[in-house]
Amino acid sequence: MSDIKHHITPALMMGYAAGGLPEAINLVIATHVSICDECRASLAEYESIGGSVVETTEAAAMSAGSLEATLALLGAQDRPAAPKRPAAHGVFPAPLRDYAGGDAADVRWKSLGGGVKQRILQADSYGSVRLLKIPGGVAVPDHGHKGIELTLVLQGAFSDDTGHFGRGDVEIADQSLEHTPIAEPGADCICLAATDAPLRFNSLIPRLLQPLFKI
């Protein structure tokens, strides 16, 4: 049913289930899980481990009167409603739309030269995440290679020595992976790319452009 072949690794899925990852990485995983049933099931499994960890944690005594204090907090219950985050139809799943301000057609791109465009969606001292739009035959910009780097394809495709990456596929690279992904001919390749290295504006552009001139 699904053509997705490159998934979120167990370590990253455990980190996402545990809630210990940078926002930038979380966004890529939430976007991938939105369109990948395999990883949706895997997330449920890791969240169950979280439940087991709570269950097996040695209890710490609550203060006297804590139940009464909590009972005083109880108010009306929520009624079940339609999903608060219904499935989006289009190129971007719902979590990505929240960050991009709409679907792919709504993105306010900034040119990086060579036909490559980007839009930074979020950046803090724990990481950064951006959208990239790359014409066929052009290299996917290198976004840092410090720490871990996740590149999720949303439209079009790219390929490198490690394989072909189409919609939904996510490439996970660290410093040890030497690769130059190239966008495949056809529709512009749109990727969501995140790194857990802090974004440095002064060195960003030259590093981004460097791979473009390698081909």
Added chain:
Amino acid sequence: MPETATLDWTAEMAAIRDRQDQAAFARLFSHFAPRLKAFLMKSGLAPDQAEDCAQDVMATVWKRAALFDPAKAGVSTWIFTIARNRRIDLARRGARPEPEELPWTPEPAPDQADVLAMQQDSDRLTKALAELPEAQRRIVERAFYGDLSHSEIAAETGLPLGTIKSRIRLALERLRHALD
């Protein structure tokens, strides 16, 4: 009988949802609140902060009781996700966007066989976690306390992963089929 004990939590949740049963809530509270407090302290919260947060999570359990689906997750799992999200809010280190929700058909009475199977899978996983060699169990626990970066998490922890996963996958296939 541990299985019966776990099933009771599902029954308490139904009593909270259907009858706003405060006695059922009190039983759920006496089991989960002290564990949540310990879990949150191991996640780095000071004891009084962990106490407040545990109370707050339990109040949210009450408020959202109708949204709990026992065929999709165990009670402890659902409570864990509420506590995790609260901890992330408190840490102010950045958001954790959620995947988009699937259009699950809201079933007022989920299939009892599905509920039982989910509870048994959850019990099996809890038992497996408790029986892991000390070093491996510590890695899993520290990951969930938010004490390990993803690069420090060993990919292979020895947990029998795949029981709940295969059940969820079957449910997803059923859902996709129904939507076609």
